[in-house]
Amino acid sequence: MAQNYYQKEIETMPIEEMRKLQSEKLVKQVKHVYENVPYYKNLMDEKGVKPEDIKGIDDLRKLPFLTKADLRDAYPYGLLAKPLNDCVRIQSTSGTTGRRVVAFYTQKDIDLWEDCCARAIVAAGGTNKDVCQVAYGYGLFTGGAGLNGGSHKVGCLTLPMSSGNTERQIQFMTDLNATILCCTPSYAAYIGETLKEQGYKPEDIPLKAGIFGAEPWTEEMRRGIEEVLGIKAYDIYGLTETTGPGVSFECSEQTGMHVNEDHFYAEIIDPDTGEVLPEGSKGELVFTSLDKEAFPLLRYRTRDICVLSRKKCSCGRTLIKMAKPMGRTDDMLIIRGVNVFPSQIETVLLNEGYQPNYQIVVDRVKNTDTFEVDVEMTPKKFTDKVADIIKMEKELSAAMKAMLGINPAVHLVAPKSITRSEGKAVRVIDKRKLV
Numbered sequence: 268m269a270q271n272y273y274q275k276e277i278e279t280m281p282i283e284e285m286r287k288l289q290s291e292k293l294v295k296q297v298k299h300v301y302e303n304v305p306y307y308k309n310l311m312d313e314k315g316v317k318p319e320d321i322k323g324i325d326d327l328r329k330l331p332f333l334t335k336a337d338l339r340d341a342y343p344y345g346l347l348a349k350p351l352n353d354c355v356r357i358q359s360t361s362g363t364t365g366r367r368v369v370a371f372y373t374q375k376d377i378d379l380w381e382d383c384c385a386r387a388i389v390a391a392g393g394t395n396k397d398v399c400q401v402a403y404g405y406g407l408f409t410g411g412a413g414l415n416g417g418s419h420k421v422g423c424l425t426l427p428m429s430s431g432n433t434e435r436q437i438q439f440m441t442d443l444n445a446t447i448l449c450c451t452p453s454y455a456a457y458i459g460e461t462l463k464e465q466g467y468k469p470e471d472i473p474l475k476a477g478i479f480g481a482e483p484w485t486e487e488m489r490r491g492i493e494e495v496l497g498i499k500a501y502d503i504y505g506l507t508e509t510t511g512p513g514v515s516f517e518c519s520e521q522t523g524m525h526v527n528e529d530h531f532y533a534e535i536i537d538p539d540t541g542e543v544l545p546e547g548s549k550g551e552l553v554f555t556s557l558d559k560e561a562f563p564l565l566r567y568r569t570r571d572i573c574v575l576s577r578k579k580c581s582c583g584r585t586l587i588k589m590a591k592p593m594g595r596t597d598d599m600l601i602i603r604g605v606n607v608f609p610s611q612i613e614t615v616l617l618n619e620g621y622q623p624n625y626q627i628v629v630d631r632v633k634n635t636d637t638f639e640v641d642v643e644m645t646p647k648k649f650t651d652k653v654a655d656i657i658k659m660e661k662e663l664s665a666a667m668k669a670m671l672g673i674n675p676a677v678h679l680v681a682p683k684s685i686t687r688s689e690g691k692a693v694r695v696i697d698k699r700k701l702v
């Protein structure tokens with residue numbers, strides 16, 4: 268298959284040249300961060316590292332890590348490296364102050380991000396002849412904005428659908444002959460099922476490719492989506508902290524995602540010791556933004572467990588590849604594409620006058636995540652009136668929706684009825700088999 272690239276020179280750059288480019292960018296970036304982000308300057312000073320010590324990419328490991336806890340401490344402006352006046356956008360994740368990530372972008376940062384998404388669209392076969400249906404959420408979530416921008420850059424006719432309203436998605440898709448679909452893999456599978464129920468055969472569906480990410484998905488799920496929609500399904504990865512989607516993307520080989528390593532340098536570390544592990548080892552993925560201006564995180568620990576590989580790729584790209592993330596080193600769950608921490612549920616319960624005695628049950632039924640939370644009533648709140656219980660469950664579910672962005676089915680259960688474990692409480696039962 269003839270290969271298309273969006274930025275061929277970068278995407279196929281010989282490794283030595285790439286290292287040189289990364290080194291030059293890193294030296295500049297460390298200086299920029301040291302001079303403009305007192306929070307990170309303190310971390311560097313504590314470690315005894317000065318910008319002059321960073322002469323190239325091999326010196327990266329001298330720098331301190333950043334974690335979600337740092338984002339929390341520095342919220343909202345503490346990691347900003349540009350005056351607020353130079354920023355044109357924020358994007359964010361759901362959650363409380365402590366858990367919510369707020370990322371800032373200059374126009375140049377947006378440009379760079381959209382280029383990354385454009386690379387992903389072109390790698391999936393996209394050209395200016397395509398109609399690209401973006402069914403990721405728009406708004407604070409990075410999915411809609413990122414792919415929308417990438418689609419414009421490629422010159423596709425962009426359908427900014429946002430997520431949900433499946434009937435309308437199908438109508439636009441079929442009436443306007445969408446050829447590329449961008450959404451979470453679970454939503455893609457759901458759209459596929461709905462099309463099938465409506466009598467569509469894969470050959471009746473105009474789509475040729477899909478760009479799916481933001482949550483873990485299996486090869487089995489890929490095959491299912493490819494079959495029902497009659498397309499080739501490509502994975503895409505990213506996180507709000509680094510920009511959003513497009514940190515890495517799949518090519519025609521479909522054996523992992525090429526990291527846009529001219530912008531994001533990837534390392535794998537031992538999550539317990541912080542030691543950098545050799546290529547091919549499984550560990551925690553760490554990213555350094557090499558040229559972002561407003562929110563340039565250095566050595567950010569993603570908590571995603573992953574493997575990197577420099578094996579030659581048949582697509583001709585020389586960009587390093589990352590495997591599908593294989594889990595997390597923290598307790599974050601991704602439910603219908605939304606990041607959920609059990610501690611957020613706990614906060615809601617305490618705010619609403621409940622004790623933090625609860626259990627989250629997640630499953631995947633017909634390609635859609637189900638999300639249930641069993642909550643113990645307190646002796647004070649206890650009632651056996653069904654109408655009251657239903658009302659209390661609805662109120663709790665609404666409070667959780669306000670916190671998380673999605674609402675679980677809440678079941679109130681009798682005090683002391685959730686099994687107490689001997690050690691750590693089992694807060695989450697995840698029945699999905701995602702890795």
Ligand code: DLL
Nearest residue numbers: 410480481482483503504505506507511512571592
């Ligand atoms: O999920 C950005 C994104 C939007 C990626 C659209 C791809 C497509 P966050 O909401 O900050 O950002 O969540 C980031 O989601 O650390 C991973 O744990 C997980 N994740 C993202 N992409 C994938 C993927 C967006 N392809 C967190 N496979 C990350 C598995 C993924 N997990």
